[in-house]
Each structure stands twice: as C-alpha cells, then as structure tokens.
Amino acid sequence: MYWNYVLIGYVVVFGGLGLYAVSLLRRGRNLAEQVEPDRRRFLD
Amino acid sequence: MRVRSELLADAWLVASKDLRIERSSRVVASQVLPFGLIVLILFGFGISPDRRVVEADRTVLEQVAPGLFWLTVFLASLLALGRSFAIESADGSLEALRLTGLDPGGVFLGKSLAVAAELLVLEALLGAGALLLYGAPLGHPFLLMVVVVAATASIAAAGTLYSALASGSRVRDTLVPVLVLPALAPALLGATLATEAALFGPPSDGWPWAGLLGAFAVLYFGAGMLSFGLMLEET
Amino acid sequence: MSPPTSTGPAATPTGSKLTRVLGSLSLAFLAIFLLFGLMLSPPEVSQREAVRLFYIHVPSAVIALYLAFGLTAVGSVVYLRKRSTFWDLLAWSAAEIGVLFCAFTLVTGMLWGRPTWGVFWKWDPRLTSTAISFVLFIGYLAVRQLDLTPEARSSRAAVLGIIGFLNTIVVRFSVSWWQSLHQGTTLNPVDTQMDGLHLLSFFLGFATLALVFSWLLVHRFRVAWLAHQAGEAGLDRALAERRAEATGRTV
Numbered sequence: 001m002y003w004n005y006v007l008i009g010y011v012v013v014f015g016g017l018g019l020y021a022v023s024l025l026r027r028g029r030n031l032a033e034q035v036e037p038d039r040r041r042f043l044d
Numbered sequence: 045m046r047v048r049s050e051l052l053a054d055a056w057l058v059a060s061k062d063l064r065i066e067r068s069s070r071v072v073a074s075q076v077l078p079f080g081l082i083v084l085i086l087f088g089f090g091i092s093p094d095r096r097v098v099e100a101d102r103t104v105l106e107q108v109a110p111g112l113f114w115l116t117v118f119l120a121s122l123l124a125l126g127r128s129f130a131i132e133s134a135d136g137s138l139e140a141l142r143l144t145g146l147d148p149g150g151v152f153l154g155k156s157l158a159v160a161a162e163l164l165v166l167e168a169l170l171g172a173g174a175l176l177l178y179g180a181p182l183g184h185p186f187l188l189m190v191v192v193v194a195a196t197a198s199i200a201a202a203g204t205l206y207s208a209l210a211s212g213s214r215v216r217d218t219l220v221p222v223l224v225l226p227a228l229a230p231a232l233l234g235a236t237l238a239t240e241a242a243l244f245g246p247p248s249d250g251w252p253w254a255g256l257l258g259a260f261a262v263l264y265f266g267a268g269m270l271s272f273g274l275m276l277e278e279t
Numbered sequence: 280m281s282p283p284t285s286t287g288p289a290a291t292p293t294g295s296k297l298t299r300v301l302g303s304l305s306l307a308f309l310a311i312f313l314l315f316g317l318m319l320s321p322p323e324v325s326q327r328e329a330v331r332l333f334y335i336h337v338p339s340a341v342i343a344l345y346l347a348f349g350l351t352a353v354g355s356v357v358y359l360r361k362r363s364t365f366w367d368l369l370a371w372s373a374a375e376i377g378v379l380f381c382a383f384t385l386v387t388g389m390l391w392g393r394p395t396w397g398v399f400w401k402w403d404p405r406l407t408s409t410a411i412s413f414v415l416f417i418g419y420l421a422v423r424q425l426d427l428t429p430e431a432r433s434s435r436a437a438v439l440g441i442i443g444f445l446n447t448i449v450v451r452f453s454v455s456w457w458q459s460l461h462q463g464t465t466l467n468p469v470d471t472q473m474d475g476l477h478l479l480s481f482f483l484g485f486a487t488l489a490l491v492f493s494w495l496l497v498h499r500f501r502v503a504w505l506a507h508q509a510g511e512a513g514l515d516r517a518l519a520e521r522r523a524e525a526t527g528r529t530v
Contacts (some may be wrong), residue, residue, distance in 0.1 A: 002328035028293035031505035230453035
C-alpha cells in the first residue's frame with residue numbers, strides 16, 4: 001500500500017515537470033518565430 | 045515635520061470624504077452589515093446549535109464563536125473594501141485623487157482609516173450579535189478591545205493595499221479576495237486565538253497573539269504607504 | 280519523464296549551451312536519483328516506504344517557498360529600483376515555477392500523510408503554510424495578467440512579489456506557533472533520523488530538483504523575454520502603420 005502512494009507521487013511530480021517542460025519549449029519556439037533575430041537576446 | 049503633518053492632513057481629508065459618502069449613501073450600513081448578520085446565523089445552521097463539547101462543558105457553537113465571528117468580519121470586510129474602491133473608480137476619481145497632488149501615503153492612510161472606522165462599527169454590532177446568538181461569555185474586555193483594534197487595523201491596511209493593487213481592472217472584484225484572504229491568514233489565526241483567550245481565559249495566552257496582530261498591521265501600513273504611489277501612477 | 284535536452288528539428292529552437300548543459304545534468308541526476316530513491320534506498324523505520332516521497336517533498340517545498348519566491352522578491356526589488364525588464368521577467372518566471380513546485384509539495388505531502396499519519400491532511404505547519412502561499416502566489420500570477428498597461432502590471436506585481444514573500448514568512452511562523460500550542464508532536468518527516476543511503480538519496484533528490492528548477496527557470500525566462508519582444512515589435516508595427524496612415528502613405 002505504501003508503494004501505490006510513492007508511485008503516484010513520482011508520476012505526478014516528474015510527469016508534471018515533463019509536461020511543463022514540453023509546453024515551455026513549444027511556447028518558446030512559437031514565440032521565437034514571431035521575433036526578429038536581432039531582438040532575440042538571451043537565447044544563447 | 046511639515047511633511048508629516050501634510051501626510052496626516054491628506055489622510056484626514058480622504059478619510060472624512062469616504063465617511064461622508066458612506067453617511068449619505070449608507071451602503072455599508074444597509075448592505076454589508078445585513079450580510080454579516082446572515083453569515084453569523086447561517087454558521088449556526090452549519091454547526092448545529094445543540095451539539096456540545098464534552099470536556100469544556102460548552103456548546104460547539106460557543107467554543108468556535110471567536111473563529112466564526114472573525115471569519116464573518118473578514119468576509120464582510122471584502123464587501124466594505126469593494127465599496128471603498130467602487131466610489132473611486134466610478135468616474136475616474138482615483139485618477140482625480142492622483143491629480144490633486146495629495147500625498148499617496150496620505151491617501152492610503154485615509155482610505156484604510158475610513159475602512160477601519162466602518163469595520164469597527166460593523167464589529168461592534170456583529171460582536172453583540174455573536175454574543176447573543178452563540179452565547180459566549182465576555183471574559184476579559186480590555187484584551188478583547190486591543191485585539192479588535194489591532195485586527196481591524198490589519199484587515200484595513202492589507203485590504204486597502206490589495207484593493208489598490210487590483211484597482212482599475214475589470215477583474216478587481218474576483219481578484220481581491222484571492223489576494224486578501226491568504227495574506228490575512230495569520231491575522232485570522234491571531235485574532236481568533238487572542239479572542240478565545242479573551243473570552244474563556246487565561247488572557248496571558250492572548251497577549252502574544254495580539255502582539256502578532258499589531259506587528260502585522262504595522263507591516264501592512266508601512267508597505268501600503270510606501271507603495272501606494274506606485275499603484276496610482278499608471279493604469 | 281524529464282526535460283528534453285535535444286533541440287530537435289524545429290526552425291527556431293530556444294535551447295542554448297547553458298540549457299543543454301543544465302538539461303543533460305538534470306537528466307543524469309534524475310536517472311541516478313530514481314535508482315537510489317526507488318531502488319537502492321531501504322525503507323525507513325518510522326516512515327517505511329513513504330520515505331521515498333520525502334526525498335521529493337522536502338526539496339520541492341524548499342525550492343518553491345524559499346528559492347523561487349525568494350527570487351521573485353529579489354527580482355521585484357531590483358525591478359522597482361532600476362525598472363529592469365530582465366529582473367521583472369525573472370521574478371515572474373520564478374513565481375510561476377514556484378507555484379508548480381508548491382503544487383508538488385502539497386501533492387507529495389498528502390500522499391506521504393495518508394500511509395504515515397493515516398489521513399491525507401493533518402494541520403501540519405509546513406503543509407498548511409505551503410497551501411496558503413500557494414494561493415497567494417496564484418494571485419501573483421493573476422496580477423501579471425491584469426487588463427492594465429504593461430508598466431502598471433509589472434510594478435503592481437513587483438509590490439506583491441515583495442509583500443507576498445514577507446507574508447509567506449509570517450504565515451509559516453504563525454502556523455507553526457499555533458500548532459505548537461494545539462497538538463503534541465506528530466511524526467514529522469524532518470524530525471526523523473536519517474543516515475547513509477537515506478541521506479544520500481535525499482541529497483540526490485534535492486540536487487535533481489534544483490537542476491530541473493534552473494533548467495525550467497532559464498526556459499521560462501526565455502519565453503517571457505520573447506513574449507515581451509513580440510509585444511514590443513507588435514507595438515512598433517502598429518505605430519508605424521498609424522504614422523503611415525497619418526501621412527497618407529502605405530507601409
């Protein structure tokens with residue numbers, strides 16, 4: 001019974017981090033296309 | 045010294061303006077006060093008046109009266125704060141206040157003092173209601189008075205700051221409670237525990253919490269007076 | 280799952296050397312941490328297998344409440360003094376990730392509580408104060424979306440970023456004080472004795488989440504920066520069009 005809670009916790013945390021990371025990358029790519037290359041500071 | 049007296053004069057000007065508006069419109073008296081009363085009564089429904097706490101030989105309602113009273117005041121204060129800023133944004137008066145050249149710290153002080161004055165009247169009436177409805181004893185009136193003043197100052201200062209933060213926006217009414225209630229959580233805890241001590245004793249349990257309330261009020265009065273100018277600047 | 284590190288085939292990736300290093304380190308630490316946290320670490324005496332939740336619960340709480348919201352407060356102070364867009368956007372980014380880590384703290388705390396205490400929620404000072412700060416910083420994120428000018432949004436958010444952090448400390452203090460009066464000592468994860476593999480797994484969990492946090496922070500900041508730039512570019516274009524209209528020329 002302990003293991004159920006442990007596994008749910010790990011899936012929520014690392015799954016949540018993964019989803020958030022993917023959404024950040026997507027948003028970043030979409031936005032980068034809208035911005036002129038000379039305005040894209042902080043990208044390197 | 046001149047600066048300070050100007051600040052206080054500006055505060056007085058704004059506070060008396062708000063209280064004059066309330067005297068002629070009576071919105072807080074005729075709408076916020078009945079709201080508080082019905083919440084007090086409905087809490088009785090939710091908790092059931094006959095249930096008893098065996099070890100304390102009190103009804104549950106009596107036992108939790110301090111918390112219910114303060115929760116009622118906190119909820120009612122949201123409406124009073126909404127009213128306090130509704131009279132400013134009606135015809136761009138907040139803009140007007142900025143253009144009059146009043147000290148922003150003074151404006152903050154004035155608006156919070158007006159809210160505090162309205163809340164004190166509200167608390168006196170709702171407190172009487174809570175004593176009657178919930179049957180709690182009045183153990184240590186002096187501690188209770190100090191707690192009421194410190195808690196009211198906390199609610200008024202923090203509430204005015206967060207209302208200003210959301211002012212000028214269409215979502216102000218829904219945003220203010222989300223900001224005010226978690227921020228005031230320590231004040232609710234302090235007010236409830238200090239009031240518990242004032243009603244059932246010993247009062248020495250209540251004084252540290254009254255101190256916390258005082259410190260909380262000072263923090264928010266300071267923060268509000270410093271930052272109010274920023275929030276009047278651009279909308 | 281973990282933050283992907285490859286830049287992929289997209290035309291305009293937002294990765295860089297910094298994020299690739301941070302991302303690879305995060306993945307490596309994640310793999311080692313999962314090995315220790317889920318397999319090599321033995322169950323603990325009082326928490327049993329739930330100790331594995333403790334390895335991510337406590338780091339999430341510390342990173343959210345002190346690192347993330349602390350960064351928001353610092354960024355807000357610098358923004359109000361220097362009106363620097365960099366610090367303003369950094370404060371925003373840290374707050375958003377802080378709210379996410381707060382949510383993880385609450386979820387893992389409740390999942391830890393159910394087998395250990397027998398209930399999902401006990402009015403434990405740490406859980407309770409985290410829940411309150413969680414709502415307060417959701418309020419901060421709402422302020423960032425207010426229908427006001429960008430300048431007003433930023434300065435009001437900065438005021439809230441500073442006061443919200445101070446308030447978080449007061450909440451934490453008052454709730455602990457309240458609980459110390461009301462209840463006897465309950466089993467609290469931080470009070471238990473840990474040694475050897477437990478301690479190692481705990482530090483690995485901390486390092487992993489801290490690395491992931493920094494990777495996310497850099498990427499969230501880039502999103503905020505690009506959105507800011509896109510907004511300004513849009514404004515420039517609108518101004519140019521307006522000017523062209525006024526002078527009767529086409530762009």
